[in-house]
Amino acid sequence: MRLVFGLVLIIGVGLAGFAVFMAKDYIGAYQAQLDAERAARANAVPTVEVFVVNRGLRYGEQLTEADIRPVRWPENAIPDGTFRALAEIFPDGEKKFRTVLRAMEKDEALMQVKVTKPGADAGVSSRLSAGMRAFAIKVDVSSGVSGFLRPGDRVDVYWTGRGASELGGGTSGVTKLILPGVQLIAVDQIADSDQSAPTIARTVTVEVTPRQVAALAQAQATGNLSLSLVGAKDDTVSDAVEVDQSEFTGETVAKEKEVCTVRTRRGAEIIETQIACPE
CATH class of the missing domain: 3.90.1210.10 (Antifreeze-like/N-acetylneuraminic acid synthase C-terminal domain)
Structure with missing residues (x-):
């Protein structure tokens, strides 16, 4: 009887030890999983x-x-x-x-x-920002950058016409930058900015302020407008640019020498006498 009791006791102690070992192993694995989940939550992106x-x-x-x-x-x-x-x-x-x-x-x-x-x-109206207006500019293969313009591009607008000469009196041919970095919202009747094939446009539509509309209308009526494409990654603002004919021909226009005279009357005759001009 004592032998049986001792055997049962030994088996019981063995099972208890095994149970403790298994429980410890299970608790350790659970704790590891819990720590991993906490670490994952800490690294999770909101x-x-x-x-x-x-x-x-x-x-x-x-x-x-x-x-x-x-x-x-x-x-x-x-x-x-x-x-x-x-x-x-x-x-x-x-x-x-x-x-x-x-x-x-x-x-x-x-x-x-x-x-x-x-x-x-x-339509074009859906692309206009608040306070802005659409204005159409007539272009051809040369003034329209050879057909490589697309809606969404930015261009500098140049005017060529007759302007007052800085080298004496009269007028001379002049080209000047009038609007830098203007955004195109349509090319001809196409407003799709995903259009990739180049087309020779007859008109481009730009987004400008009401005052710029007046300036472009006046410039288009008094001379010729040309466009220069601005690079997609170019965030610089162009300075004032003005070039007249003498800059690339090397010609200069001499100022006429100023002549000063006085007139005197002798009876019915008027005599004009040249004198030195005052400083």
Whole structure:
């Protein structure tokens, strides 16, 4: 009997030791998992909800609620102009569509600059900023940068005409920069900035202030306008530029010598006498 009791006691102690070992191993694994989860949470990037498009969209297509969906986006990498609420995209009381201005690929973030206002089409008016106006400039293959202009490009506008000569009296041919860094919003009747094929335009439409509209209208009526394409990464502002004919021909116009005279009357005769001009 004592033998059986001792055997049972030994087995019990062995099982208890095994149970403690297994429990310790389980608790250690659980603690390791818990520590790993805490570390992952500490390194997790905060996210917010933004809207992306469900499919590829091209210029002129209508964007509806069926074309978008919300996703989680890293909070520190959200592009400017994204939408975070459906009510921002399709406000109450407005038409439930927008028109695409710039091509978008599937899962690309929906941004304000890539679509029109609710219910608007993709016309030129949808691209104008507040207080700005559209003005058309006549161009040809030479003045229009050989057809390499696209909506969204920036150009410097030069005027060529007759101006007062700085070298004496009269007028001379002159070319001057009148508007630097003007943005194009349409080329002919095309406002698609994703247009890649060069076209020989007859008109380009620029975004300018009302005062600049008056300046361009006057310049176009009194001379010829030419455009110079500004580089996409060029953020410099052009200084005042004015060139007359003498700068590239090397010719100079001499000032006429000033002649001073006095007139005296002798009866019915008027006598003109040359004198030294006063300083």
